[in-house]
Amino acid sequence: MADVGVRPARRADAAAVADIQIRAWRQGYRELLPEAVLAEVTGDDARKAWRERWAEAAAAPPSPRHRLLVAVASDLVVGFAAHAPAEDDPDRDPAVTAELVTLLVDPLHARAGHGSRLLAATVDLLREDGFETLITWAFERDEVLRAFLGSAGWAPDGTARDLDMGEPVRQIRLHTDIRAAAPA
Template sequence: MADAGVRPARRADAAAVADIQVRAWRQGYRDLLPDGVLDRVTGPEAAEAWRDRWAEAATDPPSPRHRLLVAVASDLVVGFAAHGPAEDPDLDPGDTAELITLLVDPMHARAGHGSRLLAATADLLREDGFGVLTTWTFEADEVTRTFLASAGWAPDGASRTLDMGEPVRQIRLHTDIGVREDEFGRGR
C-alpha cells in the first residue's frame, strides 16, 4: 500500500482515533460482550469521552514512556496503538510495558496496519529499555489472539474477570521485545 506508515498521534487525530475505536469495537466485540455493554461504550456520549481521552493521550500522556501512535494510509488515520509501562502489580514496570490497545479501522483491516503498529510499538519500547511487552485480551477473542500469536505472543498464565453485568474473562499475553544479539555479540 502506498504512503502507509506509523507516526505519533496529534491532538487533531483524536476524533479519528475515537471513531476507529467505536467501529472496531462494534464489529470485533459484538459477540464478546454482554447485551447493552457495547452500546454503552460505543454510543454518542461514550464516543465524545473517548475523543477527549485520546486528545489528552496525544498531548499530555501520563509519562514520557506512554505513547499513542497512529497508522496512516495516504494521510488518513486508519488505526492506532497505545502503550506505557505495565501497571499490573506482579510485573516490573521498569522492564515490562503494556500494549494498552491496538485497533485498526475495519474498513482498512488486513492491509498490514496492525503489524506496522505492533512493530513501531516494540521498537519504541525497546529504545526505552523495555524487554517484555504484555497485553490483556478477551479470552474468546480469537481474532486478536491469532494475530498476536503470529507475532510471537503467548499467554503468560495470568487472567482476570471483568464484571460487565455478567463475568467476562480476559487473559494476559506477553512477548519478548528485548535486544537480541547477532552471532558476533552485537545488539540488533
C-alpha cells in the first residue's frame, strides 16, 4: 500500500485542493445542482478563486481553530477537509460546536480510506480544541455523503435550509457527538 496520511495543508497545496474540489463537484454534484450553477462554480474563473481561497485558508486562517487538512498518498494530495467553529449557526454555541465546512476526496482516489482518515484527523483536532459536537450541511439528495457520515455516527438534526440557485436546493444539517468516550 502507498504511504498515506493526513497533514495540515500548506499554501503550496492550494492548486491541488482546488483541482480536487472541481473534479469532486463535477462528478458528485452533477445530479444535485442546476447545470448552470455547477458550470459557474467549477469553471476556470472559479478555479482561480478557489485556489486563492484555499491558499489563504492554509497560510492565514482566521483563527487557530480554523483548519485545512489534506490527505496524501505517496506525497500526492488526494483529498482535503476544512473545519471551523460553527459561527454561522445561531442555534449552536461556536465554543463547543464546530462545522465540517467540507470534506472531499479526488474521484480518482475514492474508496481508499482517505475520507475516513480526514474525518478521524478532523475529530481528533477538534477534541483537542475542546469541541463537543460537529455539524455539517449536506445536500438533501447527496446520498453518498449522507451514507458516509451516517456510517460514522452522524444523523440529521432536523434543521434544513433552501439555497437559491435559480431553483431551491435543499440542504439538511447533520451532527455528531465527538466527545471522547469515558474510559471503561
